[in-house]
Amino acid sequence: DQVINKIAAGEVVERPASVMKELFENSLDAGATQIDVEVIRGGRQLISITDNGCGMNRDQALLSIERHATSKIRSEADIENIHTMGFRGEALAAISSVSRFTLITRPEENLAGTEIQIAGGKFLSCEDIGCPVGTRMEIRNLFFNVPARRKFLRAEQTELSHIRQLFLVMALAHPDIGMSLKVDERMVYSLPMSGNMEDRISELYNHSFFEQLLEISYSDSDYRITGYAGLPQTGRKDRQDQYIFVNGRPASAPVVFHALNEAYHAVVSKGRYPAVFLFIEMEPSLVDVNVHPTKKEVRFRKPNQLRDAIAEALSKALSFQNE
Ligand code: ADP
Numbered sequence: 001d002q003v004i005n006k007i008a009a010g011e012v013v014e015r016p017a018s019v020m021k022e023l024f025e026n027s028l029d030a031g032a033t034q035i036d037v038e039v040i041r042g043g044r045q046l047i048s049i050t051d052n053g054c055g056m057n058r059d060q061a062l063l064s065i066e067r068h069a070t071s072k073i074r075s076e077a078d079i080e081n082i083h084t085m086g087f088r089g090e091a092l093a094a095i096s097s098v099s100r101f102t103l104i105t106r107p108e109e110n111l112a113g114t115e116i117q118i119a120g121g122k123f124l125s126c127e128d129i130g131c132p133v134g135t136r137m138e139i140r141n142l143f144f145n146v147p148a149r150r151k152f153l154r155a156e157q158t159e160l161s162h163i164r165q166l167f168l169v170m171a172l173a174h175p176d177i178g179m180s181l182k183v184d185e186r187m188v189y190s191l192p193m194s195g196n197m198e199d200r201i202s203e204l205y206n207h208s209f210f211e212q213l214l215e216i217s218y219s220d221s222d223y224r225i226t227g228y229a230g231l232p233q234t235g236r237k238d239r240q241d242q243y244i245f246v247n248g249r250p251a252s253a254p255v256v257f258h259a260l261n262e263a264y265h266a267v268v269s270k271g272r273y274p275a276v277f278l279f280i281e282m283e284p285s286l287v288d289v290n291v292h293p294t295k296k297e298v299r300f301r302k303p304n305q306l307r308d309a310i311a312e313a314l315s316k317a318l319s320f321q322n323e
């Protein structure tokens with residue numbers, strides 16, 4: 001069983017940022033309104049996530065680390081969707097099999113919380129503990145027992161940049177959630193719950209950055225496209241500041257980048273990519289997210305129409321600038 005968990009870990013856990021993603025999504029599922037992330041040494045020494053979600057009682061906590069333990073499949077339809085939804089019920093089992101893992105959790109109705117310790121899939125302890133309502137997970141020494149995988153971890157700075165990028169994406173996708181990121185004991189972001197994109201972007205960058213952006217607002221019978229776009233002539237030499245969300249989920253799709261390139265043609269040809277925060281809404285039947293459960297690449301039913309819509313949305317936003 002430990003071997004199976006380790007193999008599953010290879011699929012779920014690629015690097016510290018993928019651990020963080022799984023934990024973050026669990027916190028969202030738990031209804032958290034505040035999620036605090038801490039990493040040390042690019043997540044290689046510590047990744048911890050603390051949320052104020054529903055928490056777990058002792059039995060639920062013990063179950064949560066078993067393989068295929070999920071509280072999230074409630075119908076047969078869910079079972080059919082299992083592949084689109086990711087590796088159901090495997091994340092905690094997998095993560096705790098390749099790290100020193102601590103879970104501290106308490107639901108509102110209990111006075112005492114539970115602390116569970118696991119190391120490399122080996123159960124160490126389960127004790128009562130005083131703690132706030134919610135859940136805290138600490139992952140130390142990722143891959144300490146899988147040297148081959150540990151070797152594949154990149155330099156601290158590289159792992160950290162993946163973590164930071166993921167944090168930014170999550171922060172933009174969930175402005176209604178308070179979030180913080182602490183790196184090597186230093187608070188890097190502390191974002192209040194705000195619920196609006198202007199505040200979130202201003203917090204992540206700064207307000208004058210936000211004020212330079214053009215507002216995007218477009219809709220037709222298939223697509224609703226909103227967000228913000230940087231002025232032509234601005235932008236970085238890579239796509240780091242280009243964020244795309246499809247039906248609220250981070251997505252990457254070549255067709256969207258092509259559309260952006262077209263709209264910004266002159267600038268992009270000079271090797272600059274203006275900042276873009278693009279939120280695209282459409283009927284679920286028009287998008288296929290099931291390309292691969294851990295990849296965020298999506299496919300669209302009508303890629304040409306979507307490309308035209310994005311180009312239109314962008315040029316509308318850009319043309320206001322000239323008025
Ligand atoms: P999945 O998310 O696919 O159900 P996981 O292995 O990620 O599988 O989590 C297993 C279970 O542990 C979840 O179904 C949930 O019941 C519980 N759980 C995990 N994280 C949290 C959390 N932060 N708060 C409350 N419950 C959690």
Ligand code: MG
Nearest residue numbers: 022025026091
């Ligand atoms: Mg999960």
